[in-house]
Amino acid sequence: MFEQELDLLKRRRRFRTLRTMETGHGPRVTVGGREMLSLASNDYLGLAVHPALRDAAGAAVERYGTGSGASRLLSGTSPLHTRLEEALADFLPCEAVLLFNSGYAANTGVLGALCGAEDLILSDALNHASIVDGCRLSKADVRVYKHCDLNALEKMLKAESRYRRRWIVTEGVFSMDGDIAPLSDLVNLADKHGAEVYLDDAHGMGVLGEQGRGTAAYCGVEDRLTLRMGTLGKAFGSYGAFVAGRRDSIELLVNRARPLIFSTALPPAVLAASAAALEIIGSPAGDVLRARLHANVQTLVSALRDAGWAGLTGETPITPLILGPVSTALAVADRLFAQGVFAPAIRPPTVPEGTARIRFSVMASHGEEELGRVGALVDREALLSCGNFHHDG
Ligand SMILES: Cc1ncc(COP(=O)(O)O)c(C=O)c1O
Structure with a gap:
């Protein structure tokens, strides 16, 4: 009944599916039986699993x-x-x-x-x-x-x-x-x-x-x-x-x-x-979590800067890598997934046309070392040379 609409979504690379997280929303999650680093949760302070x-x-x-x-x-x-x-x-x-x-x-x-x-x-x-x-x-x-x-x-x-x-x-x-x-x-x-x-x-x-x-x-x-x-x-x-x-x-x-x-x-x-x-x-424990979150954001952003990404402010836990075409964002998300990092592509209509991206979202409960390693996975030069990258910024 809805084949045509679904086909159109698929042809335009807008087709979405639901992915099951087999664990709670920690900094590491299990997806399809694989443990991964999650950079996709808005549970910024890690409270969703707090005792x-x-x-x-x-x-x-x-x-x-x-x-x-x-x-x-x-x-x-x-x-x-x-x-x-x-x-x-x-x-x-x-x-x-x-x-x-x-x-x-x-x-x-x-x-x-x-x-x-x-x-x-x-x-x-x-x-x-x-x-x-x-x-x-x-x-x-x-x-x-x-x-x-x-x-x-x-x-x-x-x-x-x-x-x-x-x-x-x-x-x-x-x-x-x-x-x-x-x-x-x-x-x-x-x-x-x-x-x-x-x-x-x-x-x-x-x-x-x-x-x-x-x-x-x-x-x-x-x-x-x-x-x-x-x-x-x-x-x-x-x-x-x-x-x-x-x-x-x-x-x-x-x-x-x-x-x-x-x-x-x-x-x-x-x-x-x-x-x-x-x-x-509202308590001092909250201040500790926010300080940890802020430090983690700086770790990720500096790793991304080292990987060639300019214009990142690190003011908040949300850091986008704006890639442009939907196909590029999907390719980078797949590549990250294959390397154990869960950070899905964000596509139009969620973001404006031509600004498909990877959205990294940091938590207080991430480890410094695991965040530091993300930069190497999205090295801008390496992405440019894989031929599927058209961003001019
Ligand atoms: C800016 C903004 N406003 C509102 C919402 C909706 O909030 P909720 O997820 O609680 O429905 C979201 C989240 O998805 C959001 O990012």
């Missing part, structure tokens, strides 16, 4: 069982939900926090609920698909500005003044490039033009800033955002997401956000694991 999270999840199952039974607005809200929301609000700090079932649900829920037909969304060109889908679900007009280009953004703000609210929507750490949004200047611009800022901090929360309070803390703009979203499935090693802001915006989300209203609430084990993660992230 405190396992214990908390186990105890929550003992006490509350496995399911949450209903959506939050029916009978799905447990003390674990409210306690985690309060703890997150204290941590950030902010007036109120609302949990969502995932970052995808949060972005589609917030933009769909708060951005109406009288509003304008200004969205960074490299924003995540969940923001793109949130923009589509909202009734707002949407304009896309060139990645992190504040001049382009200001031109749009000047040209588009007739709206009830104008929302600037950006990621804190861009998920496929690893660069950090210029939040301080962006917030100044928003203030100057009376615009709102919605920050998706999926990859910054837990990792950047004092106590891991995220990209807004790192850039010194924590109290100047309208709303920010953090995920619990990446540095928190658990699952779900939260949105933080003023109490009135959270109350409106409770009343309007469809992924919250029409979906079964997060289950007890997940909530308890997230709460245990939060305790670690």
